[in-house]
Amino acid sequence: MLGPxxxxxxxxxxxxxxxxxxxxxxxxxxxxxELMLNAVNLTFIALAQQLGPDGQVIVFFVMAVxxxxxxxxxxxxxxxxxxxxxxxxxRFNLLKG
Amino acid sequence: MTTALFWFFAGLxxxxxxxxxxxxxxVASALWLVLSMFSLAAIYVLLDAHFIAAVQVMVYAGxxxxxFLFVIMLLNLGADSSTDMVGWPGRVIAGVxxxxxxxxxxxxxxxxxxxxxxxxxxxxQRMTQEQGAVTLVAEPLFRDYLVPFEITGxxxxxxxxxxxxxxxxxx
Amino acid sequence: xxxxxxxxxxxxxxxxxxxxxxxxxxxFRPEARTAVSAVGVGxxxxxxxxxxxxxLGVSDAGHGEPTIVHLWQWMPVGALQLDLAFQVxxxxxxxxxxxxxxxxLIHVFSVGYMxxxxxxxxYFAYLNLFVFFMLVLVLGASFPVLFIGWEGVGLCSYLLIGxxxxxxxxxxxxxxxxxxxxxxxxxxxxxxxxxxxSTGSLDFRTVFDAAPTTFAVGGxxxxxxxxxxxxxxxxxxxxxxxxxxxxxxxAGPTPVSALIHAATMVTAGxxxxxxxxxxxxxxxxxxxxxxxxxxxxxxxxxTIALKQWxxxxxxxxxxxxxxxxxxxxxxxxAYAAGVFHLVTHAFFKALLFLGAGSVIHGMHxxxxxxxxxxxxxxxxxxxxxxxxxxxxAALMWIATAAIAGxxxxxxxxxxxxxxxxxFARGHxxxxxxxxxxxxxxxxxxxxxxxxxLMLYTFHGPSRTxxxxxxxxxxxxxxxxGPLAVLGVxxxxxxxxxxPHIAPAGAAWLEHWLEPVTDAGSAYWAEIxxxxxxxxxxxxxxxxxxxxxxxxxWFMLKPERLEPAAAATDESGFQRVLKDKYYIDELxxxxxxxxxxxxxxxxxxxxVDDGVIDxxxxxxxxxxxxxxxxIGTRFQTGRVGTYILAFVIGxxxxxxxxxx
Numbered sequence: 001m002l003g004p005x006x007x008x009x010x011x012x013x014x015x016x017x018x019x020x021x022x023x024x025x026x027x028x029x030x031x032x033x034e035l036m037l038n039a040v041n042l043t044f045i046a047l048a049q050q051l052g053p054d055g056q057v058i059v060f061f062v063m064a065v066x067x068x069x070x071x072x073x074x075x076x077x078x079x080x081x082x083x084x085x086x087x088x089x090x091r092f093n094l095l096k097g
Numbered sequence: 098m099t100t101a102l103f104w105f106f107a108g109l110x111x112x113x114x115x116x117x118x119x120x121x122x123x124v125a126s127a128l129w130l131v132l133s134m135f136s137l138a139a140i141y142v143l144l145d146a147h148f149i150a151a152v153q154v155m156v157y158a159g160x161x162x163x164x165f166l167f168v169i170m171l172l173n174l175g176a177d178s179s180t181d182m183v184g185w186p187g188r189v190i191a192g193v194x195x196x197x198x199x200x201x202x203x204x205x206x207x208x209x210x211x212x213x214x215x216x217x218x219x220x221x222q223r224m225t226q227e228q229g230a231v232t233l234v235a236e237p238l239f240r241d242y243l244v245p246f247e248i249t250g251x252x253x254x255x256x257x258x259x260x261x262x263x264x265x266x267x268x
Numbered sequence: 269x270x271x272x273x274x275x276x277x278x279x280x281x282x283x284x285x286x287x288x289x290x291x292x293x294x295x296f297r298p299e300a301r302t303a304v305s306a307v308g309v310g311x312x313x314x315x316x317x318x319x320x321x322x323x324l325g326v327s328d329a330g331h332g333e334p335t336i337v338h339l340w341q342w343m344p345v346g347a348l349q350l351d352l353a354f355q356v357x358x359x360x361x362x363x364x365x366x367x368x369x370x371x372x373l374i375h376v377f378s379v380g381y382m383x384x385x386x387x388x389x390x391y392f393a394y395l396n397l398f399v400f401f402m403l404v405l406v407l408g409a410s411f412p413v414l415f416i417g418w419e420g421v422g423l424c425s426y427l428l429i430g431x432x433x434x435x436x437x438x439x440x441x442x443x444x445x446x447x448x449x450x451x452x453x454x455x456x457x458x459x460x461x462x463x464x465x466s467t468g469s470l471d472f473r474t475v476f477d478a479a480p481t482t483f484a485v486g487g488x489x490x491x492x493x494x495x496x497x498x499x500x501x502x503x504x505x506x507x508x509x510x511x512x513x514x515x516x517x518x519a520g521p522t523p524v525s526a527l528i529h530a531a532t533m534v535t536a537g538x539x540x541x542x543x544x545x546x547x548x549x550x551x552x553x554x555x556x557x558x559x560x561x562x563x564x565x566x567x568x569x570x571t572i573a574l575k576q577w578x579x580x581x582x583x584x585x586x587x588x589x590x591x592x593x594x595x596x597x598x599x600x601x602a603y604a605a606g607v608f609h610l611v612t613h614a615f616f617k618a619l620l621f622l623g624a625g626s627v628i629h630g631m632h633x634x635x636x637x638x639x640x641x642x643x644x645x646x647x648x649x650x651x652x653x654x655x656x657x658x659x660x661a662a663l664m665w666i667a668t669a670a671i672a673g674x675x676x677x678x679x680x681x682x683x684x685x686x687x688x689x690x691f692a693r694g695h696x697x698x699x700x701x702x703x704x705x706x707x708x709x710x711x712x713x714x715x716x717x718x719x720x721l722m723l724y725t726f727h728g729p730s731r732t733x734x735x736x737x738x739x740x741x742x743x744x745x746x747x748x749g750p751l752a753v754l755g756v757x758x759x760x761x762x763x764x765x766x767p768h769i770a771p772a773g774a775a776w777l778e779h780w781l782e783p784v785t786d787a788g789s790a791y792w793a794e795i796x797x798x799x800x801x802x803x804x805x806x807x808x809x810x811x812x813x814x815x816x817x818x819x820x821w822f823m824l825k826p827e828r829l830e831p832a833a834a835a836t837d838e839s840g841f842q843r844v845l846k847d848k849y850y851i852d853e854l855x856x857x858x859x860x861x862x863x864x865x866x867x868x869x870x871x872x873x874x875v876d877d878g879v880i881d882x883x884x885x886x887x888x889x890x891x892x893x894x895x896x897x898i899g900t901r902f903q904t905g906r907v908g909t910y911i912l913a914f915v916i917g918x919x920x921x922x923x924x925x926x927x
Contacts, residue, residue: 012111017194018118021915022119035114053221053234056233061249064252071257197919
C-alpha cells in the first residue's frame with residue numbers, strides 16, 4: 001500500500017496548496033497548512049511500513065511541533081485581529097514599502 | 098478487505114479535504130478538516146501505526162482543531178456571508194499550480210527507497226505484535242531520539258508561554 | 269680587424285646624442301646657447317667626418333656586395349626575422365654624405381639665423397633628431413628599419429614646421445604635413461605587407477635577390493607593390509596629388525625648409541625608388557606611372573611658381589617641381605641620373621633657401637628696427653637688395669644659374685642626364701617623348717621664375733621703405749660662409765657625373781652606383797643616343813635655359829611692382845596661378861570638410877555621445893535601474909504575493925531534486 005498511500009498524500013498536499021492560494025481568510029489558510037502537514041505525516045507513516053518505526057517517531061515529533069505552532073499562530077492572529085479588525089489577508093500589508 | 102477499507106478512507110479524506118478548502122463558512126471548513134483527520138487516522142491503523150493513529154485523534158482532531166474552533170468562535174467569524182475566495186485570475190493560478198504540484202509529486206512517488214534499506218514484508222506488523230504499538234514508537238523515541246524529545250519539551254513550554262503573552266489584551 | 273665601414277653606427281649615434289644633450293639643455297639650462305651650438309654643430313661635423321670614412325671604406329672595398337652592419341635582433345616573430353641592421357653600399361654612402369655634409373652647413377647657418385630665438389636649444393635638439401632619423405632611413409637594411417626613419421623624419425618635420433607653435437598657422441601647417449605624409453605611409457605599409465607575403469622577408473638583400481624569381485615581370489603582384497611604394501613616395505616627396513603640404517611647410521624656420529624640405533627628407537621618396545629599383549624595373553606600368561606623375565608634377569608646380577610673391581613659396585614649388593624631375597628619371601630606369609639630380613639639387617636648393625633665409629633675416633632685422641609690421645618674405649616688399657647684400661645676391665645668382673641649367677654648372681649636367689634618358693626612351697615608346705617635352709617646358713619655366721625671383725628681390729628699385737634702408741645689411745659670416753661652400757659645390761658638382769661625350773667625362777657617379785642599380789637596369793633597354801643627338805640635346809637645354817633667363821630679365825618690369833600692402837590683386841589666369849589652381853580649396857571641399865563633418869556629426873555626436881555614452885554607459889545604468897525596478901515589483905508587501913512565491917519556489921525545487 002505504499003504506492004497508493006503516497007498518491008493520496010500527494011493529492012492531499014496539493015489540495016492544501018490550492019487552499020493556501022485560494023483563500024483570503026487567514027484562519028482558513030492556517031487550516032490548509034495543517035492539511036499539508038497531515039499529508040506529509042501520511043507519507044512518513046506509509047514509508048515507515050517499509051523502512052522501520054523511525055518514520056512513526058518523526059510523525060510523533062511533527063504532531064508535537066504542529067501543536068505548538070498552532071497555539072502560537074492562533075495567538076498571533078488574535079493579536080493582529082485586535083489591531084486590524086479583520087482576518088483578511090489583504091489587510092496585512094505593513095510590509096508594503 | 099484491507100484494500101477496500103483503505104480506498105474508502107482515502108477517498109473520504111480527499112473529499113473532506115476538498116470540501117474543507119472550498120466552504121464559505123470557517124466553521125464548516127474546520128469540521129470538514131476534522132473528518133479528514135479522522136479518515137487519516139483510520140488509514141494509519143491500516144498501515145500498522147496504531148499508536149500514531151491514536152495520537153492523531155487525540156492531538157490533531159482533539160486538541161488542535163478544537164483550538165481552531167475556539168478561535169473562530171472567539172472572533173465571531175461564522176457570521177460572514179461573503180466568500181473570502183480570491184477572484185477568477187487567482188482561482189486559475191491556484192488550480193494550475195495545484196495540478197502542477199500533483200504531477201510533480203506523482204513523479205516523485207516513483208522514486209522508491211533502496212532495496213537495501215527496505216525491511217522484509219510484514220516486518221512492521223510482526224514487530225507491532227511482538228512489542229506492542231506503544232513500545233514500537235517509545236523505544237526509538239527514548240533511545241535514539243532522546244535529545245530531540247527533550248528539546249520538544251522545551252519547545253512546548255516556550256509555545257505555552259508565548260501563546261499566553263501574545264494573546265493578552267494588556268501586558 | 270675593424271673596417272671603416274663598421275663605423276657606420278657612429279655616424280648614426282652622434283646626431284642622436286646631440287638630440288639628447290640639446291634636449292636636456294632645453295629643459296634644464298635653456299640659456300646655455302654656446303653649449304647648444306657647440307654640441308649641435310659639432311655632432312654633425314663629426315658625423316660627416318665619420319661618413320667620409322665610411323664612404324672611403326665602401327670605395328676601398330670595391331664593387332660588390334653591400335656590407336650589412338648588424339646591430340641587434342629586433343623582432344623575431346614566427347617566420348619574420350626583423351633585425352636592426354644597416355646596409356652600407358654605394359647608394360647609402362652617397363646619401364650619407366649628402367645628409368651629413370649639407371646638414372652640417374645648415375647647422376652652422378642656423379647658429380646665426382636662430383641666434384635671437386628663445387627656443388634655440390629646442391631647435392637644435394629637433395634638428396639633430398631629424399638628422400638621426402634621416403640617417404636611419406638611408407642606412408636601413410630592411411624596409412621596417414627604413415620605415416622607422418621614414419616615420420621619424422615625418423615626426424621631426426611636424427615638430428620643426430610648427431616650431432613657432434604659438435602661431436596657429438604654423439601648427440596647422442605642421443599638422444597638414446604630418447597627416448598627408450600618413451596617407452603615403454599607408455601605401456608604404458601595404459607594400460611592405462605584400463612584399464612579406466610574396467617573399468617571406470623584408471630585408472633588402474633577400475627581397476631584391478629573390479625578386480627575379482618570385483615575381484613575374486609586369487605581373488599584378490609586383491605592379492601593385494610598386495604602386496603602393498610609390499604612394500608612400502608621393503606623400504613623402506610631395507608629388508601630385510599629395511604635394512600641398514610642402515608650400516605650407518614654409519611656415520617653419522628657413523634653415524628647416526632648406527634641410528628637410530629641399531635637401532633631405534623630401535628626397536627620401538627618390539631614395540626609396542632607387543633602392544627598390546629591381547622591383548620597379550620589373551613593373552613597367554608602375555615605372556611609367558612614376559615617370560608620368562613626376563613629369564606632370566614638374567610642370568604643374570613650375571606654373572604655380574610663376575605667380576607666387578612669397579620668396580619661400582617660390583622655392584617650395586620649385587622643390588616640388590625638381591622632385592618631379594627626379595621621379596621622372598627613376599621612372600625611366602635612369603636611377604643614377606635621379607640620384608645625381610638629388611645631389612646637385614641638394615647643393616643649389618639648399619643654397620637658394622639659405623640665401624632666402626639671409627634675405628628674410630635682413631628684412632626682419634630692418635622691420636624690427638623700425639617696428640614695421642609688413643611681411644618680410646613678400647618679394648613685393650623687397651627690391652634692389654643687391655647693394656645691401658652683395659654676397660648673398662652673388663651666391664644666389666650662382667644657384668639660380670645652376671637650377672636653370674646653365675653649363676657648366678652642376679644643374680646643367682644633372683638635368684640633362686634626365687632629359688637625355690627621356691628622349692632616348694622615346695625610341696621605344698612615344699609617351700616618353702611627351703615626357704621629354706614636358707621636362708623641357710618645365711626647364712624653361714624654371715629658368716623664368718627663378719630669374720623673376722632674383723630680379724624682384726635683388727634688382728630694380730627698392731620697395732622696402734625709406735626708414736628700413738639704413739638697417740638692411742649683409743648677413744654675418746656664420747650665415748654667408750655655408751652659402752659660399754654650397755656655391756662652390758653648386759658650381760663643381762657636375763664633375764660627379766660628367767656625360768661620356770664631355771671631355772674627361774667618365775659618368776663617375778653612374779658607374780659608382782652600378783652595384784646597386786644593375787639589378788634594375790637589367791630589365792631596361794640600354795640608354796643609347798647618337799653622339800650628334802646628344803650634343804643637340806645639350807645645346808637645346810642650354811638654349812632653353814638662356815631663353816628662360818633672358819626672357820624673364822627683359823619681360824618683367826620690377827619698377828611696376830608695388831609693395832605688398834598696397835598691391836592690387838591679380839585677375840584672370842594670373843589669379844588662378846597665384847591661388848595655386850585652387851587645389852587646396854578643392855581638397856578642403858572634397859576631403860577635409862566631409863571628414864570634419866563625419867568626425868563631428870557622426871563619430872562625435874552619434875557614435876560617441878549617442879552610442880557609447882548613451883547606449884553603453886547610460887544604457888547599462890538604465891538597464892540596471894530597470895532590473896532593479898523589476899525587482900521592486902516583486903516586493904509588494906502583500907502576504908498573498910509572498911505565498912505565491914513560496915509555492916512556485918517549492919515547485920521548482922521539487923523538479924530540481926527529482927531524478
